[in-house]
Amino acid sequence: xxxxxxxFIKGVIAGGAVASSSAYLFRGGGSLxxxxxAPGSVERLITLVVxxxxxxxxxxxxxxxxxxxxxxxxxxxxKLGCDRAECGACTVLIDDVPHYACxxxxxxxxxxxxxxxxxxxxxxxxxxxxxxxxVDEQGFQCAFCLPGFVMAATGFLKTNPNPTREELAHGISGxxxxxxxxxxxLTALMRGAEYxxxx
Amino acid sequence: xxxxxxxxxxxxxxxxxxxxxxxALLDRYGAGAWVLAGGLDSFDWLKDRIKRPAALVxxxxxxxxxxxxxxxxxxxxxxxxxxxxxxxxxxxxERYSILLEAAESAASPQIRNQGxxxxxxxxxxxxxxxxxxxxxxxxxxxxxxxxxxxSINREHxxxxxxxxxxxxxxxxxxxxxxLDAQMVIRTSDGDERVVPAQDYFVGPAIDITRMTVLQPxxxxxxxxxxxxxxxxxxxxxxxxxxxxxxFALVSVASAMVVKGEDNGAIIERIRLVVNGVAARPxxxxxxxxxxxxxxxxxxxxxxxxNRAIEGAQPLRFNAYKLPLMKNLVKRAIRGVEGGTWTx
Numbered sequence: 001x002x003x004x005x006x007x008f009i010k011g012v013i014a015g016g017a018v019a020s021s022s023a024y025l026f027r028g029g030g031s032l033x034x035x036x037x038a039p040g041s042v043e044r045l046i047t048l049v050v051x052x053x054x055x056x057x058x059x060x061x062x063x064x065x066x067x068x069x070x071x072x073x074x075x076x077x078x079k080l081g082c083d084r085a086e087c088g089a090c091t092v093l094i095d096d097v098p099h100y101a102c103x104x105x106x107x108x109x110x111x112x113x114x115x116x117x118x119x120x121x122x123x124x125x126x127x128x129x130x131x132x133x134x135v136d137e138q139g140f141q142c143a144f145c146l147p148g149f150v151m152a153a154t155g156f157l158k159t160n161p162n163p164t165r166e167e168l169a170h171g172i173s174g175x176x177x178x179x180x181x182x183x184x185x186l187t188a189l190m191r192g193a194e195y196x197x198x199x
Numbered sequence: 200x201x202x203x204x205x206x207x208x209x210x211x212x213x214x215x216x217x218x219x220x221x222x223a224l225l226d227r228y229g230a231g232a233w234v235l236a237g238g239l240d241s242f243d244w245l246k247d248r249i250k251r252p253a254a255l256v257x258x259x260x261x262x263x264x265x266x267x268x269x270x271x272x273x274x275x276x277x278x279x280x281x282x283x284x285x286x287x288x289x290x291x292x293e294r295y296s297i298l299l300e301a302a303e304s305a306a307s308p309q310i311r312n313q314g315x316x317x318x319x320x321x322x323x324x325x326x327x328x329x330x331x332x333x334x335x336x337x338x339x340x341x342x343x344x345x346x347x348x349x350s351i352n353r354e355h356x357x358x359x360x361x362x363x364x365x366x367x368x369x370x371x372x373x374x375x376x377x378l379d380a381q382m383v384i385r386t387s388d389g390d391e392r393v394v395p396a397q398d399y400f401v402g403p404a405i406d407i408t409r410m411t412v413l414q415p416x417x418x419x420x421x422x423x424x425x426x427x428x429x430x431x432x433x434x435x436x437x438x439x440x441x442x443x444x445x446f447a448l449v450s451v452a453s454a455m456v457v458k459g460e461d462n463g464a465i466i467e468r469i470r471l472v473v474n475g476v477a478a479r480p481x482x483x484x485x486x487x488x489x490x491x492x493x494x495x496x497x498x499x500x501x502x503x504x505n506r507a508i509e510g511a512q513p514l515r516f517n518a519y520k521l522p523l524m525k526n527l528v529k530r531a532i533r534g535v536e537g538g539t540w541t542x
Binding site: 038039040041042060061062063064067080083084085086088091097098099100103104105107108152156170171172173174 | 204206207208209210211212213214215216217220221223224227235238239242243245246255256257259260283306307308309310312313442443444
């Protein structure tokens, strides 16, 4: 039987999610006691809209969106590099705007549209133009930074669909590539912009 | 220090929808409360376990703190307006381009999409001894770890140090002071207090544990930009190690009104501000007085730059800030071909 690393990790995550939600059901709110009346208090069990789907999730108050996406929802395409808003690997779109998911509280995205790298392709599996361009140009080396770059570029191109190479470089300047493959990444993303305009 | 990847330690979280509710929560939790704006400064403190607040009051849902409006010929910017919104606002672009340049020079695109102008001016200093949790003066102790013979203090202060040698990290602050912005504060007892931007920031001689005049329970609600300097001749430059993320080593902002053209131009009025050299952004009033009425040329720029660094006391590793500050002041007075930072 072949078991990919990714499938294995997702299996572990699903197990953890069951365990944590049972704790929620059987132990009750815990720290909620005595706090419920204050204006602005939050519930732990919340609904997020991720890649167009409503997802119920039991989120700690101090939980970041990157943690929720990866370890509660199994969306491991969002990478955690520095966890300090200094590398860009965790970039996702919130209401079409790029944000570092490591530095957003999960509770602050209730009612907003979250899009991750998993939500870029069409439901039928057809790749997003930027993804196609990355494949065509082979724009990345190790590609750990790829999801962050692709999401940052997707968000930037919504505000500037026809950028110069310099403008695009500025637009994705909040992402680091440890392989120093910036030139090829830019070439791939410029091609992606071209595909998007043609689409 | 080692990066900790576990979730942050638990805190209570509140997401009020009005300033009044937010302040009631701040009052209720007192010293245990923490105001959360964009969160980019806050999460470092919390993730590193240096600050352990009992309750976060997230202002992200308070609509009255967001947005940019015209007011008395100038602008009124809600404290929770993101830096990206400031950068893209047509009136900022047209009349207050210095604020656009300053806001766009901050951090990275993602951080500007989330970081707020109120947070940018109210953030804490980046002195890493302090941020690593060392019990220094600023943290309530009785020593400065950045000012010893062995300290690494390349980024620290050269002016107005008083026990603490930390510097202000804000990029928008010098631009706002140059524009004579007014900071509107809702105090904990519900009063409104309006403070000129240059007095919003405090040095260690006034309060060594705070960067601004905000007292516990106070909230910065609005930043007002008067019409006074709309469309003036602006100069902004931020010098840093990397063009993204990094804080300023030294930055300069000037707003100027001149009479006459090119070589014959006389400086009628000017406001000149530097940051990255002291615990608060410094308006150089003595230099302003010196250059007013003088021609806008190289010799005036030289006089200004010499006066600007009077009294400066470099530490072991930051003497380079003296020529850097002098050159930036020169550029801010006489300009430089293609010298403004563009995106």
